[in-house]
Amino acid sequence: MPRPDLLQRLANHTAERTRTRLLRRLHTIDLADGPWLESGSQRLLSFCSNDYLGLAQHPQLVAALTRAAREEGVGSTSAHLICGHRREHAELEEALAVWTGRECALLFSTGYMANLGVLQTLLAGGDVCVQDKLNHACLLDGAKLSGAGLKRYPHADVDAAARQLAANPDAAAMLATDGVFSMDGDVAPLRELAQLCARERATLMVDDAHGLGVLGAHGAGSLDAANLGQHEVPLLMATLGKALGCSGAFVAGPAALIEGLIQFARPYIYTTAMPPALAAAALEAVQLAQAETWRRDKLAALIARFRRGAAELGLPLAPSPSAIQPLLLGGAETALAAAHALERQGVLVTAIRPPTVPAGQARLRITLSAAHEEAHVDRLLGALETLHLPASLRAPGDDHV
Ligand SMILES: *Cc1c(COP(=O)(O)O)cnc(C)c1O
Numbered sequence: 392m393p394r395p396d397l398l399q400r401l402a403n404h405t406a407e408r409t410r411t412r413l414l415r416r417l418h419t420i421d422l423a424d425g426p427w428l429e430s431g432s433q434r435l436l437s438f439c440s441n442d443y444l445g446l447a448q449h450p451q452l453v454a455a456l457t458r459a460a461r462e463e464g465v466g467s468t469s470a471h472l473i474c475g476h477r478r479e480h481a482e483l484e485e486a487l488a489v490w491t492g493r494e495c496a497l498l499f500s501t502g503y504m505a506n507l508g509v510l511q512t513l514l515a516g517g518d519v520c521v522q523d524k525l526n527h528a529c530l531l532d533g534a535k536l537s538g539a540g541l542k543r544y545p546h547a548d549v550d551a552a553a554r555q556l557a558a559n560p561d562a563a564a565m566l567a568t569d570g571v572f573s574m575d576g577d578v579a580p581l582r583e584l585a586q587l588c589a590r591e592r593a594t595l596m597v598d599d600a601h602g603l604g605v606l607g608a609h610g611a612g613s614l615d616a617a618n619l620g621q622h623e624v625p626l627l628m629a630t631l632g633k634a635l636g637c638s639g640a641f642v643a644g645p646a647a648l649i650e651g652l653i654q655f656a657r658p659y660i661y662t663t664a665m666p667p668a669l670a671a672a673a674l675e676a677v678q679l680a681q682a683e684t685w686r687r688d689k690l691a692a693l694i695a696r697f698r699r700g701a702a703e704l705g706l707p708l709a710p711s712p713s714a715i716q717p718l719l720l721g722g723a724e725t726a727l728a729a730a731h732a733l734e735r736q737g738v739l740v741t742a743i744r745p746p747t748v749p750a751g752q753a754r755l756r757i758t759l760s761a762a763h764e765e766a767h768v769d770r771l772l773g774a775l776e777t778l779h780l781p782a783s784l785r786a787p788g789d790d791h792v
Pocket residue numbers: 500501502503504506527529569573598600601630631632638639640
């Protein structure tokens with residue numbers, strides 16, 4: 392057997408995607424203007440960004456970024472432990488810790504790296520990491536990198552998680568879950584999971600990428616909404632790239648955790664610190680997200696309006712209370728055709744297909760934002776009404792609305 396060629400093997404994988412019509416394509420956006428996007432000659436109303444509070448283009452964020460960049464330049468010029476850790480980072484970490492009710496917080500350049508860092512640092516071979524089947528890819532990757540045994544329980548099934556922990560009574564254990572699930576929009580059974588972890592002496596980690604800013608009275612996220620403190624959930628990760636409209640992420644928890652991450656988390660140590668101007672913008676976003684409760688109220692009203700309208704149309708709506716409102720269409724072809732039909736009407740919604748979601752569970756992942764208006768939601772509903780969906784997908788509620 393000749394030695395296999397790596398690039399040829401990759402090309403074969405890609406060709407297979409083309410053959411099964413699962414090839415993904417980049418969409419270059421020329422201009423973003425609130426929820427409106429321009430791409431080529433098209434102007435599209437977008438329902439696929441994670442800018443849930445409508446902060447990404449806020450003038451105060453832009454001003455903070457510009458001001459800090461004028462003073463400090465663009466790049467941080469090195470890793471945090473060399474000379475990249477600036478006053479802006481320290482102030483942001485302090486604000487994030489206070490907001491989430493944790494002792495300390497530590498910035499990472501991305502959420503992906505934060506999760507890799509936490510799992511790799513805390514877990515080792517012989518340990519067990521129990522995770523929800525629908526967790527974000529980076530939580531799964533983090534467990535794999537750590538060498539711990541990875542057990543995945545059926546979505547939100549606390550009893551199954553309990554059995555997995557009980558089956559490994561002597562191993563050090565972590566249970567990791569998304570707070571709000573990124574492709575389904577539902578919230579994890581956090582209180583039950585916290586009770587389970589307390590009983591089993593397992594450490595609970597929550598990835599609140601989609602909860603921070605959106606849930607909780609002051610936007611402190613799904614743990615705040617469930618009234619769970621640092622004692623119950625020692626490991627909290629959340630990102631700055633979603634509701635906060637910036638980029639980057641942080642881990643918040645006990646001081647000893649943060650100290651350990653600074654010492655041992657490779658994705659923290661061996662990478663360039665995020666630009667200080669970005670940290671300055673994120674600090675502005677944290678303050679706005681806490682103070683401007685109208686953004687959460689408006690988002691909630693838009694979510695309610697969308698769900699009411701979608702139910703009236705008999706659309707296959709998932710039971711989600713969050714800004715993520717998936718329409719479950721089943722086949723990848725159906726989802727892709729629906730996305731194309733919407734785009735022809737000037738509405739941009741992404742079709743999410745396997746392997747991002749399980750086979751047979753392709754969907755339109757609709758996301759709402761405080762940047763939308765009621766008229767935008769109505770326009771989306773109008774476009775959805777014209778879709779020719781298979782009759783089997785229409786919800787039974789169709790007849791009596
Ligand atoms: C987006 C996301 C991440 C990754 O965060 P980035 O900052 O985009 O790398 C991690 N976890 C969940 C649940 C996410 O949705």
